[in-house]
Amino acid sequence: MQINLIKGHGSGNDFLLIDEISNSYTFSEKERAELARVLCNRNSELGADGILFVLKSEHADGRMRVFNADGSEASMCGNGLRLVSRYICEMRGQKEAVIETMKTDLKVCKQADIFPDVTTYQVEISPVSFSLEDLPLRLNQPTLKNENIPELSEKLIFTALAVPNPHLIAIVENNQMQSDLQKNLSEKVNGPNEFFPDGVNVSFVKDIDKGNIYVRTFERGVGFTNACGTAMSASTLVTCLNGLNDFETVVNVYNNGGKVQCVVHNNSDSYHIDLIGNATYLYTASVEVELEGRNFTVTTKEELLEQTAYEQLQTEAQAFLAEAMKG
Template structure:
């Protein structure tokens, strides 16, 4: 039996498992099987596996609910950062992820007493091979139309290193089935994305304020996607709708975060994603080498009640500034 934590960043839900508590060395097949089983049992989006690192304070691996491994997860990294910070009694440190070592730190609360962390999102890659995306002879896709996808939209493709396609849309389009159809096609057999892609629709709310909804590969629609919100913030800078170095408010179906895009002269090296890291349950699990997993005990914390106050305040704000926007209930 081992202890674990059920958590969320912007209502993107994860179970955190510290591999030092596992009595055997798990295989990736076991990790994938545990993830699929436990995500169904707890209605979470993925598992975060914390292990030792020779490059950083700790290492984080992310497995999606379908058992696939993601190269990064911004919302998950905030949750992992809090776990590592409290375990090791540190406030500012680095975490190793699949493709980068990223800086994380505890920062002032966004709202009330909600534990809040800033995490680095990088690298920022625009070459289409990084996604990968096959689009004729194009090397990049930045604020350009792709008529075969959806007319009247300008698309940007970014890997951070998770692959993203982002477009700003009117509210009636984000309320339609356009995004689901497009994202489903990109994550099925198709001529453009061999490994699938995250698809985000963005609605401008006001100066420095945007709403982002993401269909995540391997998951589907979630309340929020950290790397998507970060990438979407960068797109607003590229489009001249916001400025680098200045916090931008990003609303989502699960609440809100802040992002800061770092760079100048069209050279952007990283983005800060700032938001909650909420622990909702303390779990007791059994995990077996053959992939079996079970929850023996689940004790709820009171932290989510505080977060819900912020989430409701965000929803009320959205109802006032964009009453036509239909929020999803995941």
């Protein structure tokens, strides 16, 4: 089977994008999971955090399905959605669109470049739920907001929410960020455990100053990533709820892959978040895949020239972060 794809990234969170609108192929559920395991293998010529399947929608401009590198399906992916938004908008010659995702339809649009020559898209992150049933998180209470779970950590204060991916978020100090605390905690709640039967994304958040935060995420099904779009959005919301940042105001969110911007909207009894960041294409390729043999061959590959501009953004972001995280 020959498949055409685009390799791209949002904040260094990289994906292979496969178009099922313009091409004649389609895949079974088993094939989607197997393609993710085979093509995303970091020891292969491609490698990625996951695959973005772009499909026709009955009622929206396009539909996105996201499969992680381990073959599991994610209900949403903010960084991946920016790439899909760009692909759909450019395909249709539009500056805005509505993308169908697993849980809901989301508004997306092209934005002014977040950094010179860095193609930028804004995507809606919603719905937001604090109900533990939606994660799920097994505790004898309806929500978890700024509370301790002694069995997981005596020191950390957690907030749990679904956006709609499940997230466990802690605002931490430098010494906690630099320790093995996050790694050990994340591996525990993403293995057999009594609290998170389906696993959970775990984010540590460092408040830098008003309008600037640093987020590092252990993503279920992936591990530590350069960035996780829904995690950065959920983390920004948590900082607003704690008074560290303001609603309806741009927050710069720094990550190991660069930076994005988030705006949290407070609609009296509900929230939604705008996630604004790069949608960078790395290369196009064609691959010949033999799923039964779990192997593939890259038949053509064309490198694109967009990464240079993004690396300049990344350098500037890392310099700011290095200075901010001193002490």
